[in-house]
Amino acid sequence: MQGVTKRFPTGTVALTDVSMSLDSGEFVTVVGPSGCGKSTLLRLASGLETATGGSIEVSARATSYVFQDATLLEWRTALRNVELVGELRGASREERRSRARAALDLVGLTGFESQHPRQLSGGMRMRVSLARALVAEPDLALFDEPFGALDEITRLQMQTELQRIFRQERFAGLFITHSVSEAVYLSTRVLVMSGRPGRIVAEIPIPWDYPRPPELRYSAEFGEITGRVSTALGEHS
Ligand SMILES: Nc1ncnc2c1ncn2[C@@H]1O[C@H](COP(=O)(O)OP(=O)(O)OP(=O)(O)O)[C@@H](O)[C@H]1O
Ligand SMILES: [Mg+2]
Incomplete structure (x- = not known):
């Protein structure tokens, strides 16, 4: 700038x-x-x-953007929230799923893939949001x-x-x-x-x-x- x-x-x-x-x-x-x-x-x-x-x-x-609030989709699981990035890019189901799993692992959420946002704490929701930002590498x-x-x-x-x-x-x-x-x-x-x-x-x-x-x-x-x-x-x- x-x-x-x-x-x-x-x-x-x-x-x-x-x-x-x-x-x-x-x-x-x-x-x-x-x-x-x-x-x-x-x-x-x-x-x-x-x-x-x-x-x-x-x-x-x-470029990825992380907002102040986790801004997750309440009707999607943690994994499917992170997968959204791959879906929007037209990645294959397998590829986007394995990448989303890796990103959730990176933020320490392995084991919580199938939880919905309301089932997660504030810190965990923010981790999902971080994973969603990082999955795009x-x-x-x-x-x-x-x-x-x-x-x-x-x-x-x-x-x-x-x-x-x-x-x-x-x-x-x-x-x-x-x-x-x-x-x-x-x-x-x-x-x-x-x-x-x-x-x-x-x-x-x-x-x-x-x-x-x-x-x-x-x-x-x-x-x-x-x-x-x-x-x-x-x-x-
Ligand atoms: N779309 C907009 N239209 C008009 N004014 C805006 C718009 N977006 C921001 N502003 C104004 O620009 C200034 C800076 O806003 P900005 O949101 O960048 O501040 P900030 O430093 O992020 O504040 P905070 O720490 O409270 O988040 C504010 O006076 C705000 O009212
Ligand atoms: Mg601000």
Whole structure:
């Protein structure tokens, strides 16, 4: 993205002069105050929305999108929810089924394939949603606050899982969150946005390799980096 601006027909300017890039192997997280244009940024990256200024270039072959809510089809089992992606692409029944099983296994849901969403916990529903995003083998994965609705314990578990999956699958990740510690724990780089109209006001590289042990969150260096992100947020909200 180069100098991207988004003005809605209502006159609201959601983003001004946003420039950013994302390479394969990177997991970039965007934090910023509510309403600053984070979801808009993701929608622009996915092509769901078009910019009113600047330019966006996406070279990904396959892009997936994970929403804040699991957005599952209630009348389909976990397996059939994940299979939907293959169905829409016209994959054979066998192929889409084996891929869906592998994706559910990746998110730790083997044994729950035939449960319906209402029979799963909130964290498990989010796992199904993640599996549905990963089954397409994306090279770009977009996440819009996927863990925001989960309780703290499940949320920390999902963070650990996601960085394990990221390390294994190596897609480029663009992740939106309100949680500074989630951003620092997951990412290779954190971008801080100002209040609306959003622009990028700080870029903080995260030094650790993957996998990252959960205890990393209690280290002094982790505290120092989250402090820097929070300070940047506080100065520009
Ligand atoms: N389709 C739309 N039409 C008009 N205005 C919109 C539209 N979508 C978003 N906006 C406005 O653009 C601004 C940014 O919205 P956006 O959803 O990107 O914020 P956000 O950073 O994701 O907020 P949150 O953290 O609460 O999810 C808001 O002021 C919102 O009202
Ligand atoms: Mg949003």
